[in-house]
Amino acid sequence: MAIPTANLERERLLKLAEEYREKGYEVFFHPNLEDLPDFLKTYRPDMIVRRGEENVVIEVKSRSSLDSSSNQYLGNLAQAIERHPGWRFELVMTNPEDTTYSPKAEGSLQEHEIESHLQVVRQFTTQHPELALLYSWSLVEATLRLIAQKEELSLERFDPRYLVNQLATEGVISKSEYQLLMNSLPLRNSIAHGFKTIQITQNSVYELIELTEQFLRTLHTDDEAD
Incomplete structure (x- = not known):
């Protein structure tokens, strides 16, 4: 029986959270507005992890969940993050063909x-x-x-x-x-x-x-x- 895409993405997100916690990062699942800097207030990232001055915005997607709308959203998000030192964007695919x-x-x-x-x-x-x-x-x-x-x-x-x-x-x-x-x-x-x-x-x-x-x-x- 096929596992729903949303479940695959959530499982991958939970695993990533565990990996980052083990490395000493503070993890925020689906962060609230008050947890977001001003330049991210219009976005709803899957997760943000922080350690010292390092901040990582993480989105987990599968190929089946990507469409033109989500693609544009991710592109805009990546561009917004790129302009701010100390922040980086990480897009994680749950089922990449490249593996x-x-x-x-x-x-x-x-x-x-x-x-x-x-x-x-x-x-x-x-x-x-x-x-x-x-x-x-x-x-x-x-x-x-x-x-x-x-x-x-x-x-x-x-x-x-x-x-x-x-x-x-x-x-x-x-x-x-x-x-x-x-x-x-x-x-x-x-x-x-x-x-x-x-x-x-x-x-x-x-x-x-x-x-x-x-x-x-x-x-x-x-x-x-x-």
Whole structure:
């Protein structure tokens, strides 16, 4: 018997709350207006967690619960949060398609291939920013897998959110790099699952391209150091 989407989302939310509490965060389920800062008064986030000066706004969704209206809401929410230091947005999918593949089986892109593809992305960023952002994300994700491999990290799975979180937790990527990736992930998800978004700009694509190039340079630097 299929589990209703609302139940899946609630179960995922409860699990996330437990994980954040174990890390020392204060958790607010469906926070009241008085628990929200002024810039979030018009939103109703699923959960907010706080620890020190770090504030995380969390939304849990499944593909079946996403539509054009919720997609626009999430995009606006992410944009509002991005403008405020100390705050970040986290969109968690309960049943992402990306958790089922194996990079080893598929043959993950290598450094020279990533560099070649980056040149292609730059060529159509101006006319096709949505396609360019999706393409750019695939390249930064491939690069992150190479970094994880070089750092000999043990990864349980390879979905984007888990990969980024693990590298940040291990201190392999910086806080600013983590933030840029997490801000881009909701946009990537929207495009990948066929939803419209008005949040994408050429600059958001160039940021991903430049970040990928930076990660690639890190790989080369490490090689030279060896």
